[in-house]
Amino acid sequence: MQNDRKLILYIAMSLDGYIAKHDDDISFLSAVEQEGEDYGYSKFIETIDTVILGRKTYDKILAMGIDWPDGDRKVYVLTRTPKPDSGNIQFYFGSLTDLISTFKSKEGKNIYCDGGAETVHQLLQEDLIDELTISIVPVFLGDGIRLFKGGLQELKLQLVNVKSFEKGLVQMRYIRMRNL
Amino acid sequence: MQNDRKLILYIAMSLDGYIAKHDDDISFLSAVEQEGEDYGYSKFIETIDTVILGRKTYDKILAMGIDWPDGDRKVYVLTRTPKPDSGNIQFYFGSLTDLISTFKSKEGKNIYCDGGAETVHQLLQEDLIDELTISIVPVFLGDGIRLFKGGLQELKLQLVNVKSFEKGLVQMRYIRMRNL
Numbered sequence: 338m339q340n341d342r343k344l345i346l347y348i349a350m351s352l353d354g355y356i357a358k359h360d361d362d363i364s365f366l367s368a369v370e371q372e373g374e375d376y377g378y379s380k381f382i383e384t385i386d387t388v389i390l391g392r393k394t395y396d397k398i399l400a401m402g403i404d405w406p407d408g409d410r411k412v413y414v415l416t417r418t419p420k421p422d423s424g425n426i427q428f429y430f431g432s433l434t435d436l437i438s439t440f441k442s443k444e445g446k447n448i449y450c451d452g453g454a455e456t457v458h459q460l461l462q463e464d465l466i467d468e469l470t471i472s473i474v475p476v477f478l479g480d481g482i483r484l485f486k487g488g489l490q491e492l493k494l495q496l497v498n499v500k501s502f503e504k505g506l507v508q509m510r511y512i513r514m515r516n517l
Numbered sequence: 518m519q520n521d522r523k524l525i526l527y528i529a530m531s532l533d534g535y536i537a538k539h540d541d542d543i544s545f546l547s548a549v550e551q552e553g554e555d556y557g558y559s560k561f562i563e564t565i566d567t568v569i570l571g572r573k574t575y576d577k578i579l580a581m582g583i584d585w586p587d588g589d590r591k592v593y594v595l596t597r598t599p600k601p602d603s604g605n606i607q608f609y610f611g612s613l614t615d616l617i618s619t620f621k622s623k624e625g626k627n628i629y630c631d632g633g634a635e636t637v638h639q640l641l642q643e644d645l646i647d648e649l650t651i652s653i654v655p656v657f658l659g660d661g662i663r664l665f666k667g668g669l670q671e672l673k674l675q676l677v678n679v680k681s682f683e684k685g686l687v688q689m690r691y692i693r694m695r696n697l
Binding site: 352353354365368461469471473475476477478479480481483484485487488489490491492493494495496499501505506507509511513 | 532533534545548641649651653655656657658659660661663664665667668669670671672673674675676679681685686687689691693
C-alpha cells in the first residue's frame with residue numbers, strides 16, 4: 338500500500354542550468370546570500386524525514402565541515418562502494434526504484450533529494466521524482482556541471498508555485514503529472 | 518556614440534533548458550498554448566525594429582509558412598553562405614560585434630535575438646546580449662537542443678521581472694550587469 342510520501346528534488350541552479358563549475362565550485366550561490374533569508378529551506382526541511390543524495394555530494398558536504406543534516410533524519414548515500422552504516426547515515430547501492438518503493442510503503446514525511454547531478458539523473462531515469470523545487474540564481478555561469486544531463490524521456494509538469502526574492506532568486510515548484 | 522538600443526534574447530525553453538528536441542520538434546510549446554494569451558510577445562515586438570537570428574532558425578520559420586516578421590522590421594540572418602538580400606531580409610556573415618556596434622551607433626528601437634542555440638552561443642561568447650527574457654515552459658523535455666551550450670564565461674545578471682501565467686509558463690527578465 339502506497340501512502341502519500343513524495344520524493345522532492347529541492348535544488349538551486351544558474352539560469353543556464355548548472356549546479357556548480359567543473360571543479361565543484363559553488364561560489365555563484367553567494368549572489369543570493371542574504372542574512373535572515375533561507376529561501377524557504379527551514380520550512381521545507383520540516384516536511385522531510387529522509388534525505389537521499391549521491392556519494393560525491395555527500396563527500397563535498399563532509400569536506401565543507403557542515404553539520405548536516407540536523408535532527409534524526411535518515412540519510413541514504415547512493416554509492417557503488419558499500420560502506421558500513423554510520424549513525425543515521427546508510428550507504429545504499431541497490432535499486433533506486435526498490436528504495437523509493439520501500440520508503441513509500443511506510444508512513445512518514447517526504448523524501449528530499451539533494452543532488453548531485455548523477456543522482457538526479459538516475460531518479461529521473463526511473464521516473465521517481467514527484468516534485469521539483471528549482472531555485473534559479475541570477476547568474477549565467479557559462480559552463481560547469483549541469484543539473485539535467487539529458488538523454489531522458491519527456492515528463493509533464495504542473496507549476497504549483499513561483500516566488501521571487503529580493504536578491505533575484507526565482508523559486509519554482511512543479512509537480513510531476515502522472516495521469517494525463 | 519552609443520545610444521541605448523539593447524540586444525534582447527527573448528525565447529522559451531523547457532525547465533531542463535531545451536528549445537527543441539534533436540529533430541527540431543518544438544511541440545512541447547503546445548503545453549502553454551492558450552487562446553488570447555501571447556505571453557507579452559505583441560507588446561515586446563513593438564519595442565523592436567531589428568531582428569537577428571540564425572540561418573537554421575530562419576529556414577525553419579520559412580518551412581512553417583509563417584508570415585514573419587510583420588511590418589518593416591529589418592531582419593539579419595546569420596549565415597556562413599552569403600545570399601543576396603531579399604526585401605527587409607539581409608544575410609550576414611561578418612563579425613557579430615561589428616554588426617551590433619553598427620546597430621548601436623544609430624538611433625532605433627531594440628534588437629531582438631530569436632535564436633537558435635548557435636546564434637545565442639555566438640552572441641554570449643562576444644558578450645553582446647544586454648537583456649534576456651526567458652520563458653520556462655512547464656515541461657521536462659529530457660533531451661534535445663540546449664538553449665545554452667556551455668563553454669562560456671560567467672555573466673552577472675539582475676532579475677528585473679518575473680511573471681507566471683495560467684498554463685504554468687514562468688517568464689523572467691534579466692539585465693546583463695556590466696559595471697560591477
